[in-house]
Amino acid sequence: MTDIITKDMTLGEVVTKWPPTAAVMMEYGLHCIGCAVATWETVEQGARGHGMNDETLDKMVKDMNESIKTSE
Numbered sequence: 001m002t003d004i005i006t007k008d009m010t011l012g013e014v015v016t017k018w019p020p021t022a023a024v025m026m027e028y029g030l031h032c033i034g035c036a037v038a039t040w041e042t043v044e045q046g047a048r049g050h051g052m053n054d055e056t057l058d059k060m061v062k063d064m065n066e067s068i069k070t071s072e
Helices: 011-017 020-027 043-049 054-071
Strands: none
Touching (some): 011 043, 020 054, 043 054
16 A cells, blocks of 8 residues: 655644644654644655654655554
8 A cells, every 4th residue: 555644745634634643753752743834744844854864754745644543
């Protein structure tokens, strides 16, 4: 199955469509979900802004996709 969530989606889009992803992002230290910037900033931009490296970003996106599969 192809991942639904990608790192080029906006934070706001992801959390609005799949609320369980907010908890995953917060576990990774990405607490800007409620920030005004979240409406236009991508998952990758937010992660980079918080110092996340490629490996951690990829793991977070994978975990977000897992969270929506298990919540269905």
